[in-house]
Amino acid sequence: MEENLNSQITKRNLPRDVFLHLFTIIALYWSVISFITLCWQYINYFFPELNELRYGYQSYIGPIRFSVSSLIIIFPLFILASWYLNKIYRRETIVRDSKIRKWLIYLTLFVAALVIIGDLVSLIYSFLGGEITLRFILKAISLFVVASFVFGYYLDDVRRAEPLKSAKYFVSAVGAIVLILVIGAFFIVGSPNQARLMQLDEQRIGDLQNIQYQIVNFWQKKEQLPQNLSDLNDSISGFFVPLDPKTNEQYEYNIKDSNLLTFELCAVFSLNGNNQNKIRPMSAYPIYEGEILQNWDHGQGRVCFERTIDKDLYPSIDKVKR
DSSP states (O other), rough: OOHHHHHHHHHHHHHHHHHHHHHHHHHHHHHHHHHHHHHHHHHHHSOOHHHHHOOOOOTTTTHHHHHHHHHHHHHHHHHHHHHHHHHHHHOOHHTOOOOHHHHHHHHHHHHHHHHHHHHHHHHHHHHHOOOOOHHHHHHHHHHHHHHHHHHHHHHHHOSSSSSSSSSHHHHHHHHEEEEEHHHHHHHHHHHHHHHHHHHHHHHHHHHHHHHHHHHHHHHHHHOOOOGGGOOOOOOTBBBOOOOTTTTBBBBBBEEETTTTTTEEEEEEESOSSTTTTOOOOOSOOOOOOOTTTTTTTOOOOEEEEEEEOOTTTOOHHHHHHO
């Protein structure tokens, strides 16, 4: 009779148990990947490579935002689902011995073991190849520590007949670490308003680069500078001079010397772009080695960029034909 009762409980709870266990494991994987990604981006931020320092391009902003977003939503759901499962385990001990739970836990142990082994192999391989850097070592350590914690916790959990009573302290410690990393990330990526202002400035730089390219193209075709930006509009090619993304006003264009082909483009920027959080867009206009660090640097407010077209580098089309 007891076996029949347990069988009925198992059948009644099977859909719920499958959903909860699958959801918890998926949330665990997502949270762990987001946590490791966030740790790695911290390492990228504090230990940048030479090209990141030189060109001001930092690829960690997007991954940090995605990781923080994931941890804010997914990690609490993982904690909530785990807490609810533990309540079920205490009330219905047979659920803790369900096959779906053990299959998923052993799958997690298998994945964690592979990550640990792969991490160690990669570390030794890089060491033998002389490619060990502090940045690589820190990433390898962070991956090893996280995978080891996951492996150790679930290996201990699958052996127990009931949930560990001190698990809440472990969860509290992990939650505190996640919270610290998430809060710290805001000091790197800035507030949502700052991110919006940065995007507007990036759009302005991209617009000015595009306009600059069109001015050079205009000179090569007509051997003169355009008198105003509206001269660049071309219904056939489909180009129309972009407007400021916030004010919807035209960018400022001034001819400084028509003989020397010197002109300037001006825009009003929301932020000081000469800082470490700036992500430089790709230039639509050729930039040379000596100019690349300062060509589009800008402060806050109205900034003008003076340019002179080199006739040897950008000869007119007629001259090229001859």
